[in-house]
Structure formats: C-alpha cells, structure tokens
Amino acid sequence: MKRIKYIYIVLMGLVVAGFSSCEDKLDQSPISSLGSNAFYQNEEDFITALSGVYNGLNAYPINHFELSEVRSDNIYSPGTAGVRDYNLINNFNRNLEATSIMNDTWNGLYNNIMRANTLLANLSANVVPDGDLRTRIEGEAKFLRALFYFDLVRFFGKVPVFDRPVTPLEALEIGRSEVPAVYDLIISDLEFSISNLPPNYSSATNFGRATSYAARGLLARVYMTRSGPQLHPDGPTLNSNEWGEALEQLNAIIDSNQFDLLDDYGDVFAYDNENNEEIVFDIQFLSGGQGVGGEYVQYHYPEAFGRSNEIPFAGGTFPDAPKTVSPDMMASFGDPDVRDDFSVWVNYFDANGNLVQDRFIKKYLDLDNLGVDRFDFELNFPVIRYSDILLMKAEALSQSGGSQLEIDALVNQVRSRAGYTLPLVLVSYEQIMEERRREFIGEGLRWHDLVRSGMAIDTMLDWIAADDAANKISTDINSDDLIYAVPLNQLDVKEGLYQQNPGY
Template identity: 30%
Template sequence: MKNIFLLIITTILFSGCEKALEEVPKDFVSKANFYKNEEDAEAAIAGAYAGMQNDFFGITNYLMTELHGDYLFGRGSQAPITIWNQILNQQNIGRCATNWSSFYTTINRANAVLDNVPNIENIDANTQKQILAEAHFLRALCYFELVRGWGAVPLKTTESIDLSAVEAPRAPESEVYDLIVQDCLIAENDLGEVGGETGRASKWAAKMLLTHVYLTIENWPGAAEKANDVITNGPFSLINVTESDDFYKIFAVDTSTEDIMSMHHSETKGSTIPNYLHRAGNVPYNYSSGGVFAWLPDTNSFIGDSWDNNDLRKNFNLYTQYQNADGDWVPLPSTTPVLFKKFITNTSGISLYSVPIYRFTEAYLFYAEASSMADGSPSALALERLNMIKRRAYGYDPTAVSPVDYPSGMSGNDFRDAIIQERAYEFITERRRWFDLKRTGKVKEAFAAAGKTIIDERLLYPIPEDEINNNPAISQQDQNPGY
C-alpha cells in the first residue's frame, strides 16, 4: 500500500540521529534506541509538523481544495479539475491519492509520538505534555481534512511500522469526528498560550480547529462557545484597515495580531502559491522568472460586477494591471484580464510569507454563524460581530456603527447567507469556499449562480486505488460514487 510504504520509510528516516551509542550500528536506529530523551521527542514532533510541507500539506492539496471553489478556473493541467459535469480525470485522481498519502503520513508520525513519547523518562514533564498535545492537534487536523474530502475513511490511532497494520475499514464519519473532537479537547487543554516556535500550534489554534469542527457537525452551541472564548480571552486583535494594502499586514510574519496559526515562510523560501496565481514577471506581484500560472478568477461568480468596488478586499484580492519593463502600469492581456493578488512574492515594502491556517477574523464569523444557528435568529452580539468584519472591509472603524452595516431584524436564513458571503470575500484563495458550500448544502446553488453545473460525484474525492488494492478491509464496493 502506497501510504504504508511511505510511513515505513518515514519511520526509518526518523531514526537518522547520529546520537546512538557506539555499539548501535549507525545505519539503523530502532524505536527502542530512538525514543530516549527530550531531544528525541522534539525531533519526532518536528517530523510530524514536516508533513504539513511548504504551504498546507503541499501545493497539491492546496490546489485540489481551492480549485473546487465556484469563483475560479484551472488552467493547463489543472483545467480538468474545473470541468464540473465530469468526474476527475486520471491525473487529478492521482493528485487526490497524493493528498491522501500525505495526510496518513502525518497521522502516522503523530501516532508514533503518541505511542512512544509517554515512555520517555528523560524529559521535562511540561515539554512532554506539550509535544503530546501537538500530536493530538496534528492528527485531528489531518482527519478533519480527510473526512471532509473523502467522507468515511480508515481510522488509525496507533503507529504503523509494518504491513500488519494495513487492514482498516472505512469508519463512519461520526466516528471520525468523535476522534477529531477528542484530540482537539486534549490539545486545547494541554497546549500553551503560543506555539513554541513559529508555525507550531497553541491552545488558541486548537480552539479554532474545534470551533470549525463543531460548526461542520452542527454543534452550534459548542462552536459559539469556543469562538467567543478566542475573541474574548485570546491575545489577538483586528488590524485596522484604511486602504487595500493594509490587509497585507494580516499576513506578515511575527507582526500580525490576527495570526492564530499559519504556515510561515522565510525571504529565501517563500510560498509556492504565488506561482499559481500570477503570470511570470508580473511586477510587482511576482518577480519569479517562471510561473505555473494556473488559477484564474471567474468574474461570472460573486467576484464579478456584483462585488462592491468600495469593499477594499476587492482591490486587495484582484488586479487588472501590472508594471511593464519601463515601470509603466499596463492592463493585463485580454485573455486574462483579472488575476488574484492576495498571495504575492516579496516586494518592496510588502513581505508576505505566511499562509493562514486560522486567523482572528474567522473567529468573529464563526461566532456570528454558530450563535445565530443555535438561537434560530441573530442576536445583537452576532450581528455586531458580523458587522465588525464588514466595516473593516470598507475602511471603517470595526467598533462603530457604519453606513454598510447589515440591518437588524434579518431572518436566520438571510443572516447565514450574509455570513457565507462575507466568508467568500474574506477568505478568497484561503481554502475555505469549497468546504463552506459543502457544509451548508449550497454547492449546486452557488455553482448555478456562476453558470456552472456540478455533478453529485464531485462532492467527494475518490479513494486511492492503492488503498483499495492493498487494504483487505476495503474493496471497490467501498469506493466513492462515480469512481
């Protein structure tokens, strides 16, 4: 089985420490002589984090999620992803398999930490507790991606070190979510106020993940409670915005008061996302000598003429001009008259190195939605928190009444629709739109509004053939519909 072989390789690589005793062969370090002290535990959890890769479990995962939105098209080899009235072609089935393998690799690394770190005696108790909590968080994060993408999936809660652990049936979604919630509760209780290093999970990241999970499984009171906790007790604050470029401050490394958890990048090793958004040399948004240039805005969707030009997020997220070799601003070519702008390479005065997993803005929208759904209609506080995000988007003080406020007296349905729309504007190219449409049952409605037809088979990714062929507990009859 493809992912199991990767996990076995990972286990072997994990042991590549030079600190083994002299009598232990240097070309092989077993579990028995690896998990000995705090340094080994730190190396193990670092290996688990490494599974998240450069952006968020790798660009293949990012693109497969993002290109399932209603507001963009794929280009080149990614164009077939956005042919919605057909099942995925073989290349993109392969991309789904790559993502599946990445998640289970990280799960196995987290399981290895959970199985072995508790037995280490030469370790500070608080450090041990923190590392175990991080492993619970990472496992929950992976299973949340899996269950939303594939539905019922095999549950693995112990380390797989050989092929004897291959057999595992698809567990019902409810069981997968039960494990996710358990892991999140442990993580939020045992994690610290901030991550030990940049990009590592804190208890606030765990609370946001748990909020997101509760929202997805429609535990409205639980979601509202957790989101409110982050808003009222967390060390975060909304960044003031008076012009479009102020939104870049949200994505700055180490300086953003809205960063709950992100994939952070250095100046020398940036995100790969800009190459999928920009034409090569699109100054000032992409200085790269080459670009994949594969994600194109669909102006027939909500990002078209219906989006108010006074919303500063529109100019922040989209652009129609770039600078030529003489430094003059010129229109983009007629074949691609609009492109996405949020993610850019390092430019003078703007350093964009972080790719958000959770940011503070979302806590307000989580609370507004969950609270209203729990109560059957929006409370004054739910309305205020939705309006705070909209006011900021138009350059107003988030805490003061503004001309763009949503009115009181909205029905529960209208209020939720407004939240989903604000989420669409706020989180463009941040991996939110597809799963928002799925969990609210609005996929076909949103795609129809953009002039697209989507078949039911596209609501779930295909189970990899390697899993079906090598897992005795899964057969072709377990495959998701259409594949």
Template identity: 30%
Template sequence: MKKIICSILAVLSLSATSCKKFLTENDPNNVTLGSYFKTENDFNLAVNGAYNQLRGLYNNKSAWTMGEMRSDNAHYDYKSSDQAVATVNRYAVADFLDDKYNNQTPPKWNAAYNAISAVNVIVDHINDIKLSDASRNAILGQVKFIRALAYFDLVRFYGGVPIYDHAPLGREQTYIPRSTAQQVYDLIIADATDAVAKLAAPTFPQTGRATKGAALTLLGDVYLTLKKYDLAEAALKQVTTMGYSLYQNYGDAFQLSNKNGLESVFEIQFNSGLATPQANTDASIYNFLPRMVNTTVVTGVNFNSVTTVGGYNTPTQDLIDAYEAGDQRLDASIAIAEGTFNGTDDFTATAVKSSVNYTPAPGKVGRPFPKKFLHTHTIGNQTNDNWPVYRYSEVLLLLAESLNQQGKTGEALPYLNAVRERAFGDALHDITTADKTNLQAVLLKERRVELAFENKRWLDLVRTGNAITVMNAFGVKQKAQYSYLRPGSYNVTQDRLLFPIPNAEVLLNDKLTQNPGY
C-alpha cells in the same frame, strides 16, 4: 497510505534482529524507532517534522485546486497546447470531470496521512523517556492538534477514512477499512479537546506553533460543521478572550512583518532565509499568475512560468462582483495583470492595476490574480509568505454563525460587523437584519470575500448545503463564457460533494471502498 506502508516495512526491517543470542551489541548505525527517542530534543525535532507535513496538506497544488478552483471563486487560464496529464487533471477538478484516476487529488490524501503517521510515532513513544509534565503536555498538545487538523481535512474532502490512532506494525493493522465519518469526527474532537487541555494560551509575538487558541478554533470549526452550535459558541468565545485582534487594514494580515501576529491563530510556516530555501518557501503566487516568459512586471523577479507553474487559481468575475462598493478587501485581495495573450495562450504583462472598477487599456486585456500572497522576494518561485489556516477574522465569523444558527441573531451581529467595519473603514455598512435566514446568507457571502483564496470556499458551500445549487448555476455562466468547456462539465450532483478515494489506495488495500459516483 503507500508511503505509510513503505515506512512501516522499513521500520520492521530495521527492527529485525538475529535469533542468535550472542549477537547482543546494538549497531550504532542502525537507528530504530525504539532507540531513537533519547532526549526531549529528539521529540521536539519529531514535532517539527510533523508540522512540516502540513505544508503538503494546506499549501500544495491539490489544496487550492480542491478548495478554490472547485468553487465559484477561481478558474484557470486554458492553454490548448498544454494537454499534459497534470494540466488536464487539474482542469478536470475545476470542471467537475475528475475521476478516480485523477492525479491532482491524491496528494492531499497522502499529505494528511504523512502528518498522521508522524504524529503517531510521537504518541506511541512519548513514554520512552521521562519528561516533565510541561514538556510532555506541550509535545502531545501540538501533535494532537496536528492529527485533528489532518483528519478534519480528510473527512471533509473524502468522507469516512481509515483511522490510525497508533502507528500500524503489521499488515492487519495497516490494511483496514474506512471508518464512518462520525467515527472520524469523534477522533478529531477527542484530539482537539486534548490539545485544548494541554496547550498554553498564545503569547505575542507567537512562534508559529499550535496554541490553546488554535485548538479551540479548530474545535469550534468542527462543532459548527457538525451543527453543534452551542458547543461551537462555547469554544469560540474562549478564543475572543486570548488577546487576538484584527489589524486596522485588511492587507496587513498578510504582510511578511506580521507573520504569526495578532490576527494569526494558526498558519503554515515558510522561511526563505533557511539553508535549504526550496524546501522551506512558498511559491503559491507563481501558480496563480498567468503563464509568462518573464514575471518581472508583476513580481519584480524574472521567472518563466510558461511551462512550469502558472495559469491557475484565477479569480472569477463572479467573485469580483461579490465585493460590495467600498469594500477595501477587493483591492487587497485581487490585482490585475494587464497585457496581452499571444497565439499560444501565454501572457506578456505590461502593468499591474487595481481590480476596483478596472477597465482594460486599449489593445490590452486584464487577467486577475490573488494579490494577497504577493510580497517582496528575491528568487523566482520562492517566497517568504506563510499560509493562513485560521485568522482571527474567521473566529469572529464562525462565532457569529454559531450564534445565528441558535436564533441569537442580535448577539451575532457585533462579531460580523467587527469584520465588516475593518473592511469598509467605518460602521456605515453594518448589517442590521434580525432575520436568521437572511443573516446566514450574509455570513456565507462574508466568508467568501474575507477568506478568498484561503481554501475555504468549496468546504463552505458543501457545509452549508449550497454546493449543488450554486455550482450548477455558476457552471451555466462558465459554459456560456468559455467555449472550451465540455458539455458534461459542472454537472454537480450529491456524489460530487466528496472526492474519490485515490485509486492506488483502493488497489493496494482491498478493504477500502470507493466513494459513490467514482
């Protein structure tokens, strides 16, 4: 919000004009929002800028710290000599010891509001010039989708938040209280519904821009979260008619050659070939590897991740054990860096091994890492991977869940089993239960292994009412295994299901209230 306010003040100062009437000439070097949008291309550039903000929302460190490390899917490599503020704060999020001063959770809030701010400028100025109906719909459909996506992230992680559906132009419009969660969801549904109406169905290969299929998937996800299962079913069934399909092999969904392909519903775009590579590349895999002086054995590129980015989002044994025998997703999702840790908890890799039935070689240890984001690249800490937000397999699982929750368990099974048949390579592992409760448990586990490391697990645990029970039990195992964990860690209560509103925002805006427990 601080960035929003600074931007607003800048706009206001740029817009200030002299009261002397004879000074009527516009300064060509003084560009204001009111004078910027002159052509359709100006709007298209602004839309690109709104998409760019999603990188910070879905693929920065707070995204996987809050979405995966907060859950039973991932942990971290503890380094006793590294007690830097960012490191300690990231550990705290994973261990449920974070507070309102934590510096690892505000970036998600900031990124979401940056995206919302970028969208609102476009919405407010869409009538500045005459556009064809097709162009206007394409622009508005995309940005309404982006804004709905941003608010959906905010409301699930923070609860009710301030709603800005237009760019605020003064203090009274800027410093506003939190809306209720339901009010936020109402805006999300309105935006996503408008996006569905305005966007075109996908064509393949896709461009990476939002489509009607992406908007319907978002809408179905929202309705499922709100337990409006019939509406979720209606939205998601439309997506199944739009030409999406599963690749034959699970790992193919993450190959660079399949970006925006048949299984992609919406993904965050990265391209290491652009002129400013550092600003347009994904570096997630380097965050997920152990701290190493030289990453060549694992990545093929020499990079020192000891003091920079490594040691996080480490797959837990609990997750590895969740994969059934014969599930090809385990080998495609998780690999083992084999080697040794030194006295300062840094790692030297000597080989990369499969995670299936892994046993370390004598004198070696195996450190698992998310393999699905490791692909060929040439510059350390800069890769060409896109980040998946929605894949078609998730559409099928969301649809199966919405059907099962309505008691249509038999109708749900084909959608679930389509995902499992791809995972196992046959129909021998199909689920046949006719019990609604049993199938719901199966679906939650299926989402865990299908969508591992895609920042879904924590939200799934909260959405299904399993977070407190699952994470407290997981914490008992964690504390038995890791002596460095503090006694108060993994004390998961109702208050811990939301993250704190960033303290800086509360100090800046006295109308904001903090979440309980913080």
C-alpha cells in the same frame, strides 16, 4: 521572528530504520509505521520529530487552494488546451481517482499522521522527564493529527483511522471508518490539546506552535462542519446541531481578548507583520534558500506574470490553465470594499509588453519580498484568523436562533474594516456566507463553507450557468460531488479493502 522552522531535518534513524523496505512493499497504502527505536533518545529528538510533523503542513495551502478554492465559485479554471488536475477539479470531472492530486493529498496526509503517531507512541517520561514539556509535545502532535484527519474527512469522507503506528500487514486489514468514528478521534485529540496547550508563547522562537486557542478554533470549525445538513451519507456533514458546542469554543477565544482585527486588511498579510494579533493559527515559512520557504504563492499567479516581473525561476500557473478569479466573485465586492483591490491582480503586461486580460489571487504576493526561487516565499499562511472566529460565531448564532443584534454586530465589525460605512441590519445566513467569501478569498475556505452550509450544489449550478463561458464544467452536479474520489492506487492495494465513493 519565526517561532519554528517547518523543515523536516531528515530524522536520521526515524527515516532510515526500516521505512524504505516497508515502503517498497506497500507504498500505496496509508502509512502509519516507521522504524524509530534508534531515534527517540532525548528531548531534542522529540522536538526535532515534532518539527517534522509541523513540516507536513507545507502542503496545506496548496491542497486547500486546489481542492477548495478552485472547486468553488471563486476561481474559474476550466483549461484551454491541456488538462491539468485542477482543471478536472474545477470542471467536476468524475474521473479523479487516477489523478496525482488525489494520490498526493491522501498519501501526504497519512504520512503526516504516521509521523504524529510515531512520535506519540515513543513519548514517555523515561525519555522526556519534564512533564510540562512532554504534555505540550503530546498536545501539539494531537492538534496536528486532528487537523490532518479533519482534512481527510472533508476531502474523502470515510477514511481509515490509525491512532497508533501499525505494520504494513496490519494496515491491509484496516478498512475505512465511518465518518462519526473519524470525528471521535479528531474531537478527542482537540479536547486534549485545549486542556494541555498554553494559550500563547512568550518566546518569539515559538511563534507558530499550536495553542489552546488554535485548538478551540479548529474544534469550533469541526462542530460547525458536523452540524451542516447531511446531503451525502458518507460526507463530512452530519446534521448534528452542535452550534452551541461551537459557540462555546468561539466565545472562549473572543473573551480571551488575546486577538483582534487589524485596522488595515492588507496588514494581516504583510511580510513585515507576521504573527500579528489577528492570527489564531498559521503555517510558518522562511525564505533565503533554506528549504522552508512557501511554494504555495506560485500556485496563484500566471507563469507569464512571473517572468515579466522577474520572479526567480518564475513558476506560476500554466498558460493553458490560468486560475482566474471568477466574474461572479469580483461582482460580489461592493464599491467601498478594499479587499478586492488587495486580494486580486486585474490584468498585467507580459514580458513582451502585451496587455494580458486575467485576474488572479495576489493576496500573498509582494514583489519586493521575493526569495531565491518560486519555492521560497516567506509569508506565513493563515489557517484560522480572528475574523474567521467572528464570522463563525455569526453563522453559529444564525443557525441556532441566536441574537440578531449580535449577528449584525459581528458581521458589521468585519465589514467596517473592509471599508463599508453603512451597517447591515437583519443580516441573513446567506449574507454571512457571502461575507465569508469576500473576507477569505484565496484562503481555501470557500468550498468547505459551501458544503457545510448545504449550499454547494445550488450555488455551483447557478454559478456555472452564469460564468462558464467555455462550457466545460459539468452541470450534472449532485451530492456525490461533495467529497472526492478515493485514489485508484489505494483501491488496488487489496481488493475489497476500500470501496470507491459513489459517483466516481
């Protein structure tokens, strides 16, 4: 069973009381204010509002596929005719500020933060007298706010920080905070969540809610990102050397014995095996035309494939812009590896019976489990898996001079599940990152991994030289490309409030 429905059941007064007029006046700035005095009257109102904050996660799989997976050496999508936003992402175009994907990502994340801030500002003992419930609601909202800000800082670097609701006029005076200040709020929120959220939930109706271990996993990822070499002065990496802090969080998760690798890699993503013991935190989806299905699956397969396989309202990628799994990505899998066959569809027949030479991510697609349309896939999306915990620990040990024997054991544990019988010895940092690439293909981690490791520029230049058959990807890649452009409409809100990131 699913634990919570990530549907924002229009929050009555929260949405209508004063928001529409503010939106008309300042619809292009980070929104952190909603009229809500009439809404928060009892515990159920807060539970409904918290579901609304969770609902903001619906775009997470799409954002990280387009802005991390497509950006990386995993996907080759230069476009063949028309220009789609994700082609510009793939091609390292420097004119991204006017694209809808920049605007939608920025505004979407700030809308999510606004929801969390509004809930937190109204949370009190007068309305939620149950102290345990009140603390849990606060912990969940702060976990989600931290996740949203972590996305912002990884995508855009410096961003405005709102830790409370503000009016549109106040927002016009709040500029972009330095990256360390953004991290201060992220870390503070996650530390609160770790201290106040339960390690698990006994009721299946609560599956999918943030736990203390989910917060630990995210905090470990934050520390590791901060620890990466600072190649961009306003990027997400700070060369902070917090590998030990990350290890503390990772060891707590491992030592809990609450999580484990499943024997079969494919079972992690099975429609009838959701919320399994490998999931530390995932995003819940439901099918059946209830408005809470997952749209993200259609962002992977081609439209012609969807039509030939009778996916209702097929959707899929555009014919002029397939998202092809790159030759280099495919070549990285060894012969025993089961993850490529499970994760990648190689060639298909279209509706006219013609063989189409293409490779696309199929990890989340089960043709026996289709919803009512392309927006209605029910499979949950993993944000943090136990294999990620193991490989993050191997990476942190490698970066901090930890035990080589332990590094080897952690990596070989993941490789063994993938089908490799011959263990690696003296596993290098580069091998760890390649193992992550294979393990998490299609999960939106690759570009973030490359940025964190300091390998992004060299890796992408080598990949472009080898795989860019269409000769469309810029070879002028440098540190400016480690973060994205601030949306143009944000720069236009008030002259001088924000400055564009260098290179755009």
